[in-house]
Amino acid sequence: MACKAKLMIPEDEKYEGKPFALSHTRTAITTIKAKFNTQQLQRFEGSCFGHLLLIEDLKWNSQIVHGLLMRKADPKTVAQVNGIKFIVGNKLIQFTAQQFCLITGLRFGKLPFIPKATNENCSLKRKYFSSNKPATLSDLHTAFIECTDDEDALKLGMVYFANFVLLGTEKHVLIDMHYLKLAEDLEEFDKYP
Structure with missing residues (x-):
């Protein structure tokens, strides 16, 4: 049975690309473990990213995610459900926020x-x-490497992990300064969705 939902971007308007991973997971985790003292490492392990220190090597691929998003189902042609829907292989699939969190x-x-x-704030x-x-x-x-203040090193480490592991970009790319501001309050950083 064919899927009747329409794609947000028609197939003939998509471009081909070669995917590659930009996450620096292994290097970042090794750097964090080498930089942090026992107390800092324990605090990091108790944070929102702590469970991710167990990852050996994350194969994050933004191009694959982009390709999937290019197959997003047009919400006008699909009944609304909590989450996002895609058309993959002529099948309609759904990915909810709860599934993402799990x-x-x-x-x-x-x-x-x-x-x-x-500099002011x-x-x-x-x-x-x-x-x-x-x-x-x-x-x-x-x-992060040169920081000698334990509390600042932990804050920079959180931003470091977010950028080098989760966001996975090249080293010449600018960091989002909003995350630096957010990291000044680690409790708020830990609650950030």
């Missing part, structure tokens, strides 16, 4: 407003990143 162990929900980190930005230029993943790596 699989990843991460939280979901409404995203709170987070101001962009500036964010001590991490002021202490570890030049005010004249945006910070890259390489800059974040250097700041």
Whole structure:
């Protein structure tokens, strides 16, 4: 039986691409474990990312996710259900927020407003990143490795893990300064969906 739902982007308007992984999981986890003292490591293990330290090597592939999103079912042609629907192999599949959380162990929900980190409102930005230029993943790596303040190192480590493991981008890419601001309050960072 053929699927009657329509794709958001017609098949003939999609482009071909070669997928590759940009997550630096093994390196990031090794760096975090080498950098943190016992107390910092215990705090990190108790955080929203702690369970992910057990991952040997995450094969995150943003191009595959992009390809899947290109097959998103048009909500006008499919009954609304909590979650997102895709047409894959002429079949309609659904992925709910609850399933995402069960699989990843991460939280979901409404995203709170987070101001962009500036030298005036964010001590991490002021202490570890030049005010004249945006910070890259390489800059974040250097700041994390060179940080001597235990509390700041833990905060930078959370942003480091999010960027190098979960977001998986190249080292010359700019970091999202909102996460740096969020990390100033680790309790809020841990609750962030």
